[in-house]
Amino acid sequence: MIPQADRVVAIVAMAQSVHAARWVAMLRNSGLRIVVVPVLSAPNSPELEPCRLVRTRSEALTLAPGEVGVFDLSAISEEKARSIDVAKGYAWPGHPAYPEHFRPVPAHSIETALRWLKPDLVHSLEVQFAGYVTLEAKRRFGSDAFPPWLLSNWGSDVMLFRKLAAHAPIIDRVFQEIDAYWSECARDIGIARDLGYGGPAFDPMPASGGMSFSGLDASLPSTRKLLLIKGYHGWSGRGHHILSSLYMAAEHLRDYQVRVMFANDATTGLLREIADRTGLDVAPEPYALQHSHAMARLSRARMVVGLGISDGISTTLLEAMAVGAFPILANSSCACEWIRSGIDGFVVDPHDTRALADAIVTAASDNAMVDAAAPRNREVIARRWNPDINGPIVLAHYDELMSGRQARIRGRAE
Amino acid sequence: MLTDATSTIAVPSFRIAVDGREDTEGCALLALSAIHLCGTWLKSTELNVIGSSGTVVDVALEALSWDTGVAVQHWRAEDRGVIADCDLLLAVRRFSPDWDMLAHAERAGVGTIVAIQFPRLDDLSAAAFLGSVREAHDSAMLATRIEARLPGGSP
Numbered sequence: 358m359i360p361q362a363d364r365v366v367a368i369v370a371m372a373q374s375v376h377a378a379r380w381v382a383m384l385r386n387s388g389l390r391i392v393v394v395p396v397l398s399a400p401n402s403p404e405l406e407p408c409r410l411v412r413t414r415s416e417a418l419t420l421a422p423g424e425v426g427v428f429d430l431s432a433i434s435e436e437k438a439r440s441i442d443v444a445k446g447y448a449w450p451g452h453p454a455y456p457e458h459f460r461p462v463p464a465h466s467i468e469t470a471l472r473w474l475k476p477d478l479v480h481s482l483e484v485q486f487a488g489y490v491t492l493e494a495k496r497r498f499g500s501d502a503f504p505p506w507l508l509s510n511w512g513s514d515v516m517l518f519r520k521l522a523a524h525a526p527i528i529d530r531v532f533q534e535i536d537a538y539w540s541e542c543a544r545d546i547g548i549a550r551d552l553g554y555g556g557p558a559f560d561p562m563p564a565s566g567g568m569s570f571s572g573l574d575a576s577l578p579s580t581r582k583l584l585l586i587k588g589y590h591g592w593s594g595r596g597h598h599i600l601s602s603l604y605m606a607a608e609h610l611r612d613y614q615v616r617v618m619f620a621n622d623a624t625t626g627l628l629r630e631i632a633d634r635t636g637l638d639v640a641p642e643p644y645a646l647q648h649s650h651a652m653a654r655l656s657r658a659r660m661v662v663g664l665g666i667s668d669g670i671s672t673t674l675l676e677a678m679a680v681g682a683f684p685i686l687a688n689s690s691c692a693c694e695w696i697r698s699g700i701d702g703f704v705v706d707p708h709d710t711r712a713l714a715d716a717i718v719t720a721a722s723d724n725a726m727v728d729a730a731a732p733r734n735r736e737v738i739a740r741r742w743n744p745d746i747n748g749p750i751v752l753a754h755y756d757e758l759m760s761g762r763q764a765r766i767r768g769r770a771e
Numbered sequence: 772m773l774t775d776a777t778s779t780i781a782v783p784s785f786r787i788a789v790d791g792r793e794d795t796e797g798c799a800l801l802a803l804s805a806i807h808l809c810g811t812w813l814k815s816t817e818l819n820v821i822g823s824s825g826t827v828v829d830v831a832l833e834a835l836s837w838d839t840g841v842a843v844q845h846w847r848a849e850d851r852g853v854i855a856d857c858d859l860l861l862a863v864r865r866f867s868p869d870w871d872m873l874a875h876a877e878r879a880g881v882g883t884i885v886a887i888q889f890p891r892l893d894d895l896s897a898a899a900f901l902g903s904v905r906e907a908h909d910s911a912m913l914a915t916r917i918e919a920r921l922p923g924g925s926p
Contacts, residue, residue: 453827598804
């Protein structure tokens with residue numbers, strides 16, 4: 358068996374993402390040489406520390422125990438890389454969350470990083486940025502010359518994007534080329550199979566792997582007077598639908614303080630209208646710069662409400678479950694794989710504002726329900742979103758892929 | 772004339788003009804959610820979306836079309852003349868209606884469902900829409916009203 362210290366795993370990912378950083382954190386003490394290949398030009402997540410810039414496999418092999426490598430993109434001219442992408446006919450299809458002119462790191466840079474790192478495994482965390490660019494890198498390598506490729510699916514990656522004309526054919530090609538698939542939701546494995554993917558699909562695991570919690574408020578949810586709302590409203594989020602539900606439910610929420618996270622100017626204006634017309638104590642909530650502050654706030658909430666037309670597990674769900682806040686989410690997520698609607702939380706149609714209003718009223722009035730849900734939900738999180746449990750599972754699958762035991766039927770990695 | 776949407780004979784097509792603006796005053800996403808809730812009634816319906824606000828509304832329309840099979844046509848904001856070719860004008864807005872859109876519908880004898888969130892109470896014309904406030908927030912109630920207008924829809 359090859360010693361872990363002689364193996365390099367390239368994680369193609371958004372290096373600024375806390376989810377990516379937490380995934381890496383599960384692996385940093387494994388002995389494997391983990392190198393993050395950034396797909397966006399942005400500062401690294403502080404949680405990636407300790408980390409060091411590397412350019413080649415030999416440099417990666419000198420990483421200290423616990424230290425993570427980050428590929429040094431400055432080694433490659435971005436201007437030249439973009440011109441090569443154009444010459445090779447590669448164009449990223451865009452993402453509705455980003456402005457039209459926005460571009461991720463060029464495919465040529467990712468291809469070069471993988472040629473220099475010579476990884477034993479490529480793991481793309483997320484589809485639309487990391488997955489698409491890895492697909493192009495693999496095309497340029499040639500399928501037979503490319504290392505085993507594992508793809509992780511985050512959030513809306515296939516659930517929503519397979520419905521978008523500009524993305525559907527690329528997603529089809531991704532599923533023709535990956536060697537293994539790791540989704541957050543059992544739902545997405547079904548979608549992958551529908552798209553013709555026949556390779557290994559590992560048991561679903563949260564995109565962030567796991568979280569450790571300590572020292573958070575364990576008060577009974579029925580004693581809490583805070584209702585937290587996710588205010589995102591845009592390509593997937595339906596924050597303004599939640600506000601309509603609050604407007605309808607207002608008379609039942611007089612005893613509560615309703616606070617809306619991620620409220621932009623338009624949302625703030627609507628909150629003023631609702632407050633003026635209903636008397637509800639509703640206002641925007643400042644952004645919590647530190648995760649510990651966000652979690653402390655969440656642990657004071659009786660319920661948390663998020664709504665969108667597509668999602669994965671939703672980190673909001675997991676964090677709410679961890680601190681006893683009663684979760685209310687859309688059935689366009691895979692929340693139903695974690696909670697029973699009407700018992701541990703509510704899972705509602707994201708298009709039905711009345712159903713959401715009814716769920717909010719019930720969660721605000723049924724003390725026994727929210728108190729009973731809290732310990733059950735905490736237990737589920739301790740078991741299923743635990744880095745000490747999930748980390749070894751990840752390492753075992755990595756080992757299988759690097760050893761060729763999970764190679765696809767076409768036998769490319771044998 | 773068919774009245775049963777489950778019939779094996781094709782239901783005549785029905786064209787809905789939709790105000791596609793999602794901004795300070797436009798609530799296109801709530802209108803599209805109501806349409807989403809109409810589900811199987813939409814099989815022979817065509818949405819004519821006027822003045823989509825861009826990516827946010829366009830993604831919602833692609834998802835709606837994929838989920839329900841409804842056909843979607845896009846029109847620029849200035850192409851309001853298309854309202855005359857439709858069977859219904861649907862708009863959810865804040866504060867006040869778009870009077871020009873309503874005028875287009877009236878001139879052509881096209882039915883309207885216009886629901887207003889937070890109508891301006893100091894504007895008598897807008898305040899007349901107070902009765903629509905509930906359905907401007909309640910997508911299920913709005914869906915029921917839309918269904919009632921569709922061929923074979925519930926009364």
